[in-house]
Ligand SMILES: Cc1ncc(C[n+]2csc(CCOP(=O)(O)OP(=O)(O)O)c2C)c(N)n1
């Protein structure tokens with residue numbers, strides 16, 4: 001259970017990571033704001049509560065790993081890693097420009113702290129299974145592999161090949177999140193290929209399954225602790241989220257997968273963010 005001080009720290013951190021992500025995309029002029037904003041609490045919890053990682057030694061062998069399979073959420077991952085100290089904050093202003101170390105989609109060959117290259121949806125699931133299996137084979141007891149999938153991404157067949165393999169190898173050290181933000185690139189997931197029965201699908205593949213509010217840090221904490229108690233089954237934490245959560249102009253726009261953001265819009269949105277989310281003294 002999170003004590004009050006830790007919860008306050010995490011909530012404050014989530015606001016900061018949203019602010020960095022908005023500024024980073026606005027500096028470029030446009031980008032994948034929707035799916036970046038919806039995973040901020042998951043990233044906040046992982047990097048500030050759950051994961052054994054060391055910014056000074058990003059390739060430490062027995063570290064926990066994250067595969068952000070929805071690689072287009074790179075801007076949120078980069079904000080998290082920069083803030084954590086994996087690389088200088090001013091790199092964020094080079095997002096997706098020539099010569100950058102922060103390409104639009106996550107690339108492990110370019111960015112310190114990125115554990116796997118993603119962007120081709122579905123592939124990160126298989127990679128995470130392989131990484132988790134490797135941790136077990138190498139005897140890294142207590143090391144976990146975390147995986148973040150999109151709901152639209154879950155339409156990919158490769159996700160389900162990975163699911164059955166993880167169950168077969170009893171990968172209790174694999175903890176996955178589905179960012180169930182109900183939208184994919186250009187519409188409602190429900191209208192394209194429904195993901196409404198995700199819970200029973202993962203159960204059918206013999207995973208441990210939980211469903212939570214993905215913006216509730218305490219719920220994420222409880223779910224991760226439950227997942228860790230499950231030693232012989234991989235875990236799926238299905239997170240109900242809102243696409244673009246915390247970036248007001250995106251929340252108010254249906255097509256918020258990737259959108260242009262001016263610096264002026266960003267600054268107004270950041271003011272709104274603080275109004276809504278800053279933790280008030282009791
Ligand atoms: C194999 C593959 N097909 C298509 C794309 C193009 N694409 C990028 S993001 C996206 C939508 C993904 O939706 P979802 O997984 O729900 O992501 P989120 O809502 O979290 O942004 C698509 C189709 C891709 N990157 N990879």
Ligand SMILES: [Mg+2]
Pocket residue numbers: 150151152179180181182183184
């Ligand atoms: Mg989605």
